[in-house]
Amino acid sequence: MSRPGARPAGNVRALAASAWAFRWKVEREAEVRFETLAERLEALDEPPHLVDLARRAAADERRHATHCARLAAELGQRVPAREPPPPPAVAPSGLVEQDAVTYELVAACCVAESVSVAVLTTLLPVARDPSLHEVLRELAADEVAHARLGWAHLAIAAARRRTAFLGPLLPAMLQGSIDDDLFHPVEPDREDEALLAVGVLPHATKRDLFVRVLDEVIFPGLEGAGVDTAAAREWLAARARR
Incomplete structure (x- = not known):
């Protein structure tokens, strides 16, 4: 990275280095997750363009990881x-495969990528x-496409009337998408x-x-797809009050 102007202070550099190293891990995990989702979408005979988007997202995440490193x-x-080790599945046990894939795509794309x-x-x-x-411009453009993958799949699931199950599961999904200390004071x-x-x-x-x-993009998008966000809004309000 070329550095015009003043060199960042040591504490800022250390925090930023740690953040970019963590992003490398997240991007490598996302690569594997999207590769797996492409295979699962294909096995479910989902539209080919969604399979292609998932495969393209996997390639994007590998490229992103290189930048982060x-x-x-x-x-x-x-x-x-x-x-890094393969990422664990995030969908709760007990869901049929079609709904488990929807959960994974909503968590990875509609929430995390948005x-x-x-x-x-x-x-x-x-x-x-x-x-x-x-790098930021390149990542932002790619992440827009990754978010669209999730919203496109959610629209298909809504047309099939297979989205209502998500409502009660949203608090756990959102909790899994954030750092443990996001709603706490830090140094x-x-x-x-x-x-x-x-x-x-x-x-x-x-x-x-x-x-x-959440308020301006994710909750309205989910509601438009037939997902009740009441539990998620209550989860958010409880954390905002801390």
Whole structure:
């Protein structure tokens, strides 16, 4: 990463390096998840364009992981040489395969990727480093396509009247999509506005953005597909009151 201007302080560099290394792990796990989802969609005889989108997403995530590893290394932290372990299934046991795939796609795409798009587009205007800006722009464009995969599949599931089961399961899905401390106070270094310039949201900004995306994008989208979001809204309200 070229670094015009002042060099970030050591604590900011260390936090950013850790964040990009963690993103590398998330991207590698997402690669495997999308590869598996492509196979499962194909086995269910789902529309070929959804299978293609899932396979393309897997390739995108591998490319993203390469960027994340490079940025982490440039900030002072190398990612492990070994591959991260395969990600666990996130759908609860007991669902039939068709509904389990829907759950996985809603969690991975409608929730996680929609939030990721918002994070990346928030970071883009403040990323002064040209190479970082280019990476964020590339990731944001790809994540939009990944989110569309989930929403497209959800629309098909809604047409089949197979979305109502998601309502009671949303709180667990949302809990699994966040860091354990998202709704808790953190050390002052993690609120440093200087983190923005190295591609990391300050903690409170990340939390506020998550809440806004749920309220403005995810909840309305789910409701439009026939999913009752009352339990999810109650989950969010309980955490916002902390």
